Amino acid sequence: MKRAEELELALEPRPRNLTLQRWLCGELRAAILAGRLPPGRRLPSTRDFARQQAISRGTVVAVYDQLIAEGYLSSTTGSGTTVAAALPIAVTARRTQAAQPAATGEAVNHARLSRQGRLLAGSPFLSREGMALGRPFSPNQPDLSAFPHALWQRLSNQHSRGLRPDDMGYGEPAGHLPLRQAIAEHLRYSQRISCHAGQVMILASAQQALDLCGRLLLDPGDTALVEDPGYPGAARLFALTGARVQGVPVDRLGLCTEALPATPDVKLAYVTAAHQSPLGGMLPLERRLALLAWAEASNGVIVEDDYDGEYRFDGAPLPAMKSLDRHDRVIYLGTFSKLLFPSLRLAYAVVPEWLADAFASAISLTTRHAPIFPQAVLASFIAEGHFARHLRQMRRLYGERAACFQHECRTQLDGLLTVLPIAIGLDATALLPQQADDRAVAAALGQWGIEARPISFYGMGQPAPPGLVMGFSACGEALIRRGVATMVPVLESFGGSASAPGNAG
């Protein structure tokens, strides 16, 4: 009997990094789960087992105790230690073979997902941005080397020295109050938005804000309007709700408000008024007013995504649409990813009064709240004036780079590429000759180390001019010159020199 149990265990040799006790527990568990030690089987006494394995009895006692606590073994006075009788080992073992093969393959995996899950699984493009840093002309990139690291570090140290239990527990779902106050104050000045801290919601990203907007406002069958071409992240998030996502044409000024539909099922319109993504237009005042009037007439909500409008090169930023919002219909989104640095993961929404409680509840249930520590550091950074100064400095720096980029393109790429006037933001929009395939051009540029995002990447079905979105703001002037020079032979190989008009602006 003892010999038989010895043989049945068929212990694997002990790996060096495991203690004796841990190894023996694992071996006994494996033997029980595999059915090699069946339910009810009596184990040797601790004394005998210790002798058989030439280990101390104390170790065997600890192993038996652990496995009794875990339910693998039972101990009854008189009959000693046995494998627990109630374990449904057979059921588990039997199913093992049948199920394994079915669980492989992409198609099978997707079949296990919900409709929303399949949409989520099919959205891999955003992660790509992690790779593109440092290459010209990767879009949406602030110049991280120009960030005031030492200052940020000093503020961080101040706050972490004072990290008291009060700041380590749960915080307010809508965000750290000093940060919300600092943002409201900044927006009053910078964007002329009259709002109070109670309307400011702190989030991890504009993506999270768009996700919550969609979930709070859209039912399956509703319609959400997006710009076409426009930011695909917004369209994909709204589609998760089961809403129909409809593109509205865009021209070089921005959203064509005369093309807004009047259907009553439209609940939401998404607009990049300050700097249309990707065509670069700044929505004119009359269209802003028309869009607000449309929202009022159709009982809709406008989501104004101001991702880089703070960087207007020839003057102060234009007032946000939210500043004209007398009927509480505009949700204004801003992000510190582009204004400070992406890994900070802080953004905000300014929501209408009537939506504030619901928005905070939604944050609370789906994520609880943003981390308090970076919020506290950022609040000081804004309140002490560093944020406004940093924006001024970056506005000047990016303005110089915009001019340099435009000059280099005009000089080196004339006839190959038309850079539209750059008045704002981190990225330029450049048009290719009409027959060009901008995906092919972007792919070819990529092979030469040049990042450029094709305008067709932003297309939702409406015809869009072929072109490229290129970020200049993270590139020094030497890199801009070199990068543009690299583009010349690539664009020439696409034979565009005949049809592109001269560079504008």
Added chain:
Amino acid sequence: MKRAEELELALEPRPRNLTLQRWLCGELRAAILAGRLPPGRRLPSTRDFARQQAISRGTVVAVYDQLIAEGYLSSTTGSGTTVAAALPIAVTARRTQAAQPAATGEAVNHARLSRQGRLLAGSPFLSREGMALGRPFSPNQPDLSAFPHALWQRLSNQHSRGLRPDDMGYGEPAGHLPLRQAIAEHLRYSQRISCHAGQVMILASAQQALDLCGRLLLDPGDTALVEDPGYPGAARLFALTGARVQGVPVDRLGLCTEALPATPDVKLAYVTAAHQSPLGGMLPLERRLALLAWAEASNGVIVEDDYDGEYRFDGAPLPAMKSLDRHDRVIYLGTFSKLLFPSLRLAYAVVPEWLADAFASAISLTTRHAPIFPQAVLASFIAEGHFARHLRQMRRLYGERAACFQHECRTQLDGLLTVLPIAIGLDATALLPQQADDRAVAAALGQWGIEARPISFYGMGQPAPPGLVMGFSACGEALIRRGVATMVPVLESFGGSASAPGNAG
């Protein structure tokens, strides 16, 4: 003509904190939007206007330029500066009166929300936890004063000194690789989970993990199983998808697996196997195996929420269900909110191989990724062994407090309250006499400064014993004694002394 324009403007006096230029821009905008300066109206020349207002001509030029850029004014050679003709002022102004009154009131606000939005808006309970810190016996609270602040600070400083542009850009959606590796390594040892970093997803909270699980796996009409009584946060999140949320009865050992339904529309079962919330059971091995067999038979996924299972007082933590998961059907959730501190906002999910890509895509689209800096600090904290040491120390501390709490309750509250044996976690489960109204008891205790969460708070429809969930882990022994003493007269006033059995364990 000039005099008339002067009158029409009806300028408000300039507030002290506004520059002349900013004030004048604002006044002109307001006059135009209100229709007091109608579209097409000619403005005085800059020279005349400066003289009229007794300000410098340069200021007026700057104001006109700004408003031309914003689209409020137009400038044409010959006819001077006029209010822009195309502005749809009338449309906006007309709608103002009609719409305003309809936009007030809670009911009207909720009518604007989607079905999901109304569910989100109706979930305010989670924010309450922000308030309860420091009061005995608030549940789910680690002792923040016992956290190794100086050590954490040192690691933070090391990382922030090295904050290079590489760490400031966008990161991987699934999380910072060193942290994912450190967690996988920790789980191999602590929970005996065989997983690799590719299966570890870094999230802001267990809430976010549950939200994404629901969205990825549940379609409207599907069924999600939850424990009843059980954690309401999970049930509310699953309900957002339109799935039917069905409670499965729980006894003192945990989920009653013999009551699991066999219907084919069940996609997901949520279980707190290590420490059932709220009844405190540790799911026995045979039920774990039965639940795994059920998942295999019904093609379902198990979400194992291990919120405080690391704190097992009489030995190492029991292996997680995920460690028994041979068919890749278990999603294991852990959170650093309870193990370190809540405001850190980091949690993780260990997902099956087949779900890893979809999960990462879902994070990417809905939030992008967690902040990199705290992830890097936490990765060092784990990899350098501080995490395991902290857990050992807290396990000892909380174990002493559990024993103290149990002793005080047994001594002072005998016949009033039955504290179930505490083997694990931050909270105790205490049963009240059978006829007691636990919400009333909790409310009465609250008036005396004692936090206790009624078991009926966790109820989903099945009958549950009246009782209280009380956190002992953040309370020193003196506070425990005082807190329990405070409870005596309150519980006596509910007249429970006759029917409650003696205190267990």
